[in-house]
Ligand code: IMP
């Protein structure tokens with residue numbers, strides 16, 4: 001893969017694979033006798049989710065939810081809305097939300113609140129990356145891949161203006 005000069009590698013694909021293995025082990029341990037509904041937050045989580053579910057030897061179901069908050073900027077607009085509703089019934093299900101990154105926490109807090117109103121049996125969060133330095137709303141991350149510094153990160157599903165999602169590693173976008 002051609003690496004563009006403004007991208008600085010933060011997490012290699014090997015390190016990502018190890019983290020996915022570890023997260024899958026933690027999730028399998030906790031959901032052993034359950035049939036969880038995994039809900040991926042579009043679009044950023046789709047690469048992570050695809051790798052994670054293939055390590056999960058569980059009778060799981062999956063769905064997606066679309067949220068818009070960012071637009072074409074690096075800063076959250078703070079205005080969050082559901083752009084694509086969850087199709088599966090959530091009531092009484094053991095729901096595990098799969099997110100690419102928790103930054104200010106505004107998006108995921110909104111989503112967790114939206115899902116909670118649907119009365120799942122349980123509701124947990126798995127996030128590939130966590131940028132705690134920018135948090136504005138406290139968020140409980142039940143399964144965390146990596147903590148990343150206060151940089152805009154791309155690759156492995158994460159985008160900047162819809163670009164770089166296809167990179168196999170995670171990079172910091174340098175100014
Ligand atoms: P939050 O509402 O500020 O927590 O932002 C969460 C959403 O913004 C994530 O689901 C991402 O789609 C996007 N986002 C936040 N930080 C980054 C980043 O560093 N790279 C790519 N997307 C990001």
Ligand code: MG
Nearest residue numbers: 043044070159
């Ligand atoms: Mg995004």
